[in-house]
Amino acid sequence: MSVTDILSIQLYTLRSLEDLDLILDTVADAGYRHVETVGSHLDKAAEVRAKLDARGLKASSSHVGMAALRDKPDAVVDACKTLGLTHLYMPAVPPEERDMAADGWRSLGRELGQMAEQFKAKGIRLGYHNHHWELKPKDGAKTALELIFEAAGSSPLEWQVDVAWLVRGNANPSEWIDRYRSRITAAHVKDIAPAGRNEDQDGWADVGSGTLNWRELWRVCRDAGAEWMVVEHDKPADPAATARNSFAFLRTIED
Numbered sequence: 545m546s547v548t549d550i551l552s553i554q555l556y557t558l559r560s561l562e563d564l565d566l567i568l569d570t571v572a573d574a575g576y577r578h579v580e581t582v583g584s585h586l587d588k589a590a591e592v593r594a595k596l597d598a599r600g601l602k603a604s605s606s607h608v609g610m611a612a613l614r615d616k617p618d619a620v621v622d623a624c625k626t627l628g629l630t631h632l633y634m635p636a637v638p639p640e641e642r643d644m645a646a647d648g649w650r651s652l653g654r655e656l657g658q659m660a661e662q663f664k665a666k667g668i669r670l671g672y673h674n675h676h677w678e679l680k681p682k683d684g685a686k687t688a689l690e691l692i693f694e695a696a697g698s699s700p701l702e703w704q705v706d707v708a709w710l711v712r713g714n715a716n717p718s719e720w721i722d723r724y725r726s727r728i729t730a731a732h733v734k735d736i737a738p739a740g741r742n743e744d745q746d747g748w749a750d751v752g753s754g755t756l757n758w759r760e761l762w763r764v765c766r767d768a769g770a771e772w773m774v775v776e777h778d779k780p781a782d783p784a785a786t787a788r789n790s791f792a793f794l795r796t797i798e799d
Contacts, residue, residue, distance in 0.1 A: 547773075547799045551791070552578035552604035554732065554776040555585070558783040561669045564592070568599050574787040578604040583612055584634075584721065586623035589715045590698040593627050604772045605704075605730060607629035607673065610638075613659055621666045632663065632729060632773060633673045633704040646683040646691055653695025660701040671702030671729060679713030690753065693724060705770070706749070707761055709712025711758065718764050725768035734776045751785045762797050 553576050558567045564585075581603055585592045588776035590630055606629055612620055613634060624632060634656065641648065647757060660670040678689035686694075693701070705728055710717040721728060735754030737747050751758055765773065775794070 547795055547797050548575065548577055548590070548769065550568070550773055550774065550799065551576065551794055552580050552772050553609070553787060553790075554774050555584050556607070557775065557777045557780060557786060558781075561783055564595060568595055568601060570600040570784045571787055572601055574790045576601070576775075576787070577748055578602050578772070580604055580772075581606040581627065581629075582619040583608045584772045586612070586627070588621055589626035590609035596627075600694065603627040603629040604774065605629055605633065607633050607635040610634055613670075617651050617659070620695070621663065624668050625779075630667060631669050631671070631702075633702075633705065633730070634672045635676060641676045643680075644698060646686075648689075649678075649682055649688040649691040650695040653692035653701075654697075656692065657696035659703045660696070660699045660745075662774045664700045667703055669700065669729060671704050673704040673705050673732070673781035675709045676780030679715050689720075689726055692726065702729040702771070703727040704730040704732060705765065705768075705780075706734070706736040706776075707765065708732070708736050708756060711736060712755065717761065721768045723765055728765070728768045728770055730772040731765035731770040732776045733773050733790070734778070742781075744779075745777070748777050748779060750793075751775055751790035753789065753794070758794070759797055762794075762799075766799065 553571050561567050628648055640669045662669040679687050682688050703724055709715045733751055735749040735756050737749040737754050742749055775790045776788045
């Protein structure tokens with residue numbers, strides 16, 4: 545299997561281009577064969593699928609907000625099937641909930657675990673995607689991320705590990721990946737610029753041009769079970785260049 549068979553790109557990276565046709569043309573021209581969609585794409589799944597098909601692209605996975613998971617789970621499942629994907633990840637809690645106390649994170653973990661059970665019964669695998677705020681201690685030294693997975697228990701809740709956000713949260717990514725390897729099914733591949741660089745991009749960098757050793761981290765994620773490796777940049781100055789540069793670097797990795 546080649547790297548390009550498991551490499552995808554989160555379309556949020558190119559959101560500033562605004563037009564979906566332009567976004568998809570850009571990622572296809574960069575060499576990608578797969579994309580990770582965002583929640584709004586599920587609302588127009590048939591249209592998005594037609595645009596993907598026209599460019600020889602496939603959806604690897606999608607993000608979906610908690611509100612949609614709660615309010616219209618059947619529509620979410622139908623959209624996933626229309627797009628031809630089985631990996632679904634809840635990307636973040638709303639800003640006002642990111643500092644909630646331990647009980648809030650436990651409640652979230654239980655709810656996501658129950659949802660994962662329900663989605664599994666319909667052929668969809670549900671997971672959680674981290675940022676850095678889940679690395680804050682909430683119960684003694686126990687972090688929000690630990691509380692989520694603890695409360696999810698033996699449920700099939702999965703994890704899309706955003707490696708760079710772990711680093712931003714002052715965590716050792718290899719240790720966390722090893723600890724929760726049984727839940728990992730995808731990884732976000734993003735990079736962090738050297739200190740003082742790319743401040744207009746919130747300190748992020750194109751993959752391969754930053755401080756993270758992605759040749760090593762790629763293997764760590766894959767060995768832990770990541771089926772999809774998804775390029776992301778939260779605030780690129782030039783989305784097309786980011787897509788191209790990241791793909792050019794990652795295709796040199798031997799999977």
